[in-house]
Amino acid sequence: MSTVIKNGTIVTHxxxxxxxxxxxxxxxxxxxxxxxxxxxxxxxxxxxMPGGIDPHTHLEMPFMGTYSTDDFESGTRAAxxxxxxMVIDFALPSPGQGLLDALKMWDNKSGRAHCDYSYHMxxxxxxxxVFDEMPEVVARGITSFKHFLAYKGAxxxxxxxxxxxxxxLRELGAIAMVHAENGDVVAELSARLLAEGNTGPEGHAxxxxxxxxGEATNRAIMIADxxxxxxxxVHTSCEESHEAIRRAKQxxxxxxxxxLIQHLTLDESxxxxxxxxxxARRVMSPPFRNKMHxxxxxxxxxxxxxxxxxxxxxxxSTDQKRYGLGDFTKIPNGTGGLEDRMPMLWTNGVRTGRIxxxxxxxxxxxxxxxxxxxxxRKGAVAVGADADLVVWxxxxxxxxxxxxxxxAIDYNVFEGKEVTGLPRxxxxxxxxxxxxxxxxxxxxxxxxxxxxxNGPVSQALSAWKDLxxxxxxxxxxxxxxxx
Ligand code: DUC
Ligand code: ZN
Ligand code: ZN
Ligand code: ZN
Numbered sequence: 001m002s003t004v005i006k007n008g009t010i011v012t013h014x015x016x017x018x019x020x021x022x023x024x025x026x027x028x029x030x031x032x033x034x035x036x037x038x039x040x041x042x043x044x045x046x047x048x049m050p051g052g053i054d055p056h057t058h059l060e061m062p063f064m065g066t067y068s069t070d071d072f073e074s075g076t077r078a079a080x081x082x083x084x085x086m087v088i089d090f091a092l093p094s095p096g097q098g099l100l101d102a103l104k105m106w107d108n109k110s111g112r113a114h115c116d117y118s119y120h121m122x123x124x125x126x127x128x129x130v131f132d133e134m135p136e137v138v139a140r141g142i143t144s145f146k147h148f149l150a151y152k153g154a155x156x157x158x159x160x161x162x163x164x165x166x167x168x169l170r171e172l173g174a175i176a177m178v179h180a181e182n183g184d185v186v187a188e189l190s191a192r193l194l195a196e197g198n199t200g201p202e203g204h205a206x207x208x209x210x211x212x213x214g215e216a217t218n219r220a221i222m223i224a225d226x227x228x229x230x231x232x233x234v235h236t237s238c239e240e241s242h243e244a245i246r247r248a249k250q251x252x253x254x255x256x257x258x259x260l261i262q263h264l265t266l267d268e269s270x271x272x273x274x275x276x277x278x279x280a281r282r283v284m285s286p287p288f289r290n291k292m293h294x295x296x297x298x299x300x301x302x303x304x305x306x307x308x309x310x311x312x313x314x315x316x317s318t319d320q321k322r323y324g325l326g327d328f329t330k331i332p333n334g335t336g337g338l339e340d341r342m343p344m345l346w347t348n349g350v351r352t353g354r355i356x357x358x359x360x361x362x363x364x365x366x367x368x369x370x371x372x373x374x375x376x377r378k379g380a381v382a383v384g385a386d387a388d389l390v391v392w393x394x395x396x397x398x399x400x401x402x403x404x405x406x407x408a409i410d411y412n413v414f415e416g417k418e419v420t421g422l423p424r425x426x427x428x429x430x431x432x433x434x435x436x437x438x439x440x441x442x443x444x445x446x447x448x449x450x451x452x453x454n455g456p457v458s459q460a461l462s463a464w465k466d467l468x469x470x471x472x473x474x475x476x477x478x479x480x481x482x483x
Contacts, residue, residue, distance in 0.1 A: 003430060004035045008043025008391060011357050012050065012381050013366040021048060023387040026429035031383060041425050041432070043391045049361050050379050051085025051388035051426065052342050053368040055120075056234055056258065056310035059089050060109050063314070064332040065323065069408050070315040073112040073443055075338055078313075078406035080433045080441055082339035083423040085388035086116045086378055086449065087313075088368075090146060095125040095155070099133040103140070113446030115428045116388065118374070120144045120177060124154075126161035134168055141450020143174045143373050146234065149216040150181035150285060159223065166227035173454035175372070176224055177232045180216035180241060181208060181286060190329050201279035202271040203328040205287040213286050214240025221248045221255055230254035232371065235312050237263040237286040239296040246305040256371055257306040259297040261341045262413060263288060264309070265348050270413075280321040281411050283331045284312065298354050301363055307371065309345055309363045311337035315409045335413045339406055344414060346394070346421030373452035391425040396437070398422060406439065 005021040010031070022030035022037055057079075060071035070078065072089075079087055089110070093102035099121055110117055119142050123130060134145070147162055148155040157165070166176050189207040193199075198206065217233055221244055224231035236242055236257035248255040268290055270282040282288065300306030314334030324331025337344075342364060349355040355363070369379025376385050397420040402412040426434035433441040 002029070002037035003039045003041065004037035005041045005043050005048055005389065005391060005425075006035070008046050008048040010381050011047045011361055013358055013362040016357065021381065021389070023427065023430040026387055028381065028383055028385050028387050031381070041391060043424070045393070045395070046424055047357065047392040047394060048381065049390050049392055050365040050381055051390050051428070052079075052083050052364040053086045053088070053378060054079060054084050054311055054313065054338060054341060055088040055308060055368045055372060056260070056312045057087045057089045057338065058312070058314035058334065059087075061090070061092055061314065062094070063334070064330070066316065066320050066332055068314045068334060069317050069320065070313065070336065070338070071112065072110045072117070072446070073114070074406060074408040075313060076114040076117070076446055077439060077441060078336075078339040080115050080426050080428065081406045081423075081439050083342040083390040083392065083426055084115070084338060085390070085426060085428050086118070087338070088118045088120055088372065090122050091119040091142070092122045093124055098129055099137050103137065103142070110446070110448065112443050114433060114441040114443060115446045116386075116449050117446050118142070118372070118449045118451055120146050122146045122148070122155070123157060123165050124148065126157060126164055131164075131168055134172060138172045138174055138453050141448075143451045143453040144177055144232065145169055145174055146177035146179065148179045148183070149220065150179055150183040150186055152183035152187045156183040159219070162220070163223050163227060166224055166229045170227050170229040175232055176229045177234055178216070178220040179235070180213055180220050180233055182212040182216045185212045185215075194327065194329065199326055199328060200276065201283050201324075201328050201331060204283045204331065205268055205271045207328075208285060208287050210238035210240045210289065210293065213238050214244060217241040217244040221245070221253065224255070225253055232256045232258065234258050235260050235263070235286060235310070236297070236306060238289050238293040242296050242300050242306060246300070249305060256308065257300065258308040258310050259301065259306055260310055260312050261337050261344050262311070262335055264294060264297055265344055266413060267291060267294060276325070277318055277321065280324060280331050281318065282335060282413055283321070283324070283328070283333055284314070284335045285333045298349070301349070301355050301359065307363065307367045309341065311341050313338040315407055317409045318411060336407050336409060337413070340400055340412070340414050340419070342390075343419035343422050344417070346392075347419040351420060374449055378449065387427050387430040389427045390423050392421065393424040394421050396420070396422040396424070
């Protein structure tokens, strides 16, 4: 049984050309002119691209006294409906919990996924147990580990823990990731704001200025450099952080930055909306920024200093957001975006000329697959690759609204935005999951994707490159007198 995608224009991260694609057994088996198959999908007037990969989701995650509302079922249904065919979710041990124990929890949830998925592992505390369990996590194909420099007293790790973890990751050939905000400063500013009576959602933005992100990004880059480990900075939202990443790249360090579609298209004025619910629904960390920072992020995508566009999809209902009435520090942090990332980026990036179609494919799919060790199985339109494909209709429009979304929450942060550019068909390993824009997937279709370790190693100019090697002892004993 073969399916042929006919009459489309294939768009990859580096090529645009007309050809048909044959799909058999979940893989791409042939690319060429005038193919025919047992069934055919008409891609006339459309682009055929690798399905999106969102490397940053939090599905059914215990966080801030509750659970994020979209789980692997509704979350991956939303993903596929918007042209995303794979997610990488964060397995998050609570401090004190073993990594393998957390993995078991995530395996129990992810069985409902409609599309393929993988995990990053979060390092929320440091101990001999965490150190000892890391190789088993890597052996199971989870080759990237995230550290929170924010959320003091909860998920945050200190610099000594960060350095120890980074050194371990280097030994294992894994990638370090950071949520880069200075948690000590955020805690201090939050307490001050609350004491001054600044309890509303705008207090959240005041408590997390761009400097806290810039500082933490610089610090994480330097510590990664000393450990010699590649570093991926999640949700890069501002020029200070972007600037640190640019500088590191220029010095030969393997550092990547990931803006979110929310930060690219929504700004800080959202927190000053007169309706408390409106503002609280948009509370996430880092917060939305002003136009100057948005321009910096767009420029980074065009120039290559920023590599990926993700969502940090972590959806809470209005009722959950209201846990923070009277105290912004209790508003569950997080926004949705899984269904909207691709159409919003196409509309605001490709259609405006800020990025090209090929750059669109790179930052929504191919770069993710390369950085996280699964290219060309994922992120490619090539013979032998998984047939995770989106047939993209560049002229199809809709108005984003919560009333028609797949996500299980009761609002959408992009409510009312017009998008042009939507999926016509979406295939997950060859199975058509979205047909003429309508969802037609099935729960449990998604499979875990094990990823490779030993990705690119940092080739920094730093003199500290070999910090872990033994150092010659040059002096010892009691200093001579009279010197
Ligand atoms: N930021 C959020 O807004 N939500 C989940 C975790 C995070 O870092
Ligand atoms: Zn984060
Ligand atoms: Zn996150
Ligand atoms: Zn299936």
